[in-house]
Amino acid sequence: MQIRQMQITATRVLFCCFAVIFIVFASSPVSAWDAESPIKVGTTAPFSGVYATPGQNQLEGIRMWVDDINARGALLGRKVKLVVFDDKSEADLTARLYQRLIIEEQVDLLIGPYSSELTLAASRVAEAHNFPMVAAGAASGKIWSQGFKNIFQVDAPARDYMNLLMESAKNKAGLSRVALVYPDTDFSREVAEGVRIQAVKHAMNMVFDAEYRFGYTNFSGLVRRMLPTKPEIVIGATYLEDSVAFMREAKKQQLLPKAFAFTVGPALPEFGDRLGADADGVIGVVAWMRSGRIPMAYDFSFRFKQKFGRNAGVHAAYGYGAGQVLEAGVRLAGSLVKDDVRKHLREMIFRSLLGNYRVDENGKQLGKRIYVLQWQKGRRRLVLPLKLSESAIEYPFKPWNER
Secondary structure, eight states, X not given: XXXXXXXXXXXXXXXXXXXXXXXXXXXXXXXXXXHHSOEEEEEEEOSSSTTHHHHHHHHHHHHHHHHHHHHHOOBTTBOEEEEEEEOTTOHHHHHHHHHHHHHTSOOSEEEOOSSXXXXXXXXXXXXXTTOOEEESSOOOGGGGGSOOSSEEEOSOOGGGTTHHHHHHHHHTTOOOEEEEEEESSHHHHHHHHHHHHHHHHTTOEEEEEEEEOTTOOOOHHHHXXXXXXXXXXXXXXXXXXXXXXXXXXXXXXXXXXXXXXXXXXXXXXXHHHHHGGGGTTOEEEESOOGGGOOTTHHHHHHHHHHHHSSOOOHHHHHHHHHHHHHHHHXXXXXXXXXXXXHHHHHHOOEEETTEEEOBXXXXXXXXXXXXEEEEETTXXXXXXXXXXXXSOOOOSOOOGGGO
């Protein structure tokens, strides 16, 4: 009987000890449960709509970055969890979803969506909540001309995209008659503005300059109007669908300048898949290539192909690089405190998979450069800058009947 009473007493003491421990941990500012909860990183991606292909590629890069952090340990001693919503390539929906990520999901960190249009919408939400956000695939200067203090760019400014190419076209090939086409998006309009600036700088003549509606792919009339101007280089500030459609119409009407050059489209494997031999000779401008001799590029590409079954493109590098920049800011801050993370994102100089990161007081990129590629024998080859090139740029564009 005495032994039984002693057991009951011991049980009560043990229960009280556990109760005290639970109360102490539950009432403390950072409980044991909080310390083990994951850091939540919020973003959106288009599972449909005009940005679906590059947007999904960017998301794959972000996912790979999250997997890498968790595989090698943690961030600030905690695992990382990605919270993703489908923005359907719609700006208004994107803004609502970033509001939801901040208020309802209470994410700790933010990465921007794909495209300048959607990032502009997300940036206004992030700024309203004073929440730092790293912009992944966004280049429009309009985003960084608002005086915001929470949006940090990893890509190069859109106005700089064609600089290296136009210098080569004039100085190496002597091309001077420029035809310019672009859709009515902020990114494309700023690329077009940069082309005009470079044309003046290099004494090149703008013989054709036309804007079309975003999503438009019937270029029969536009190419027909361009033919009499006899351009030597056709430049498109385009995306995937319109660059492919334009090349098909150019072949149909036998438009044959000495060079075709586009944004976005030629950087994607799908460009070559759809055009086949007609892609050969087409020039593209791109923020990243595996062969660009950037640290981590070959390792990233190898592991990406193992994980997703295909080669990594620039949009995957956008996502992974944005994650690396965000991670560096958090590690330097040593916490998730927004003011500390913002300070380091603004002040730090860093080298990510995507390249150099250095921004001005508004978060606009100052350190990133653009590469030039060309489709040659069914492959994307880095052709500029010369010191990094794996193949010489080829002029002129080969006639259609010789392909």
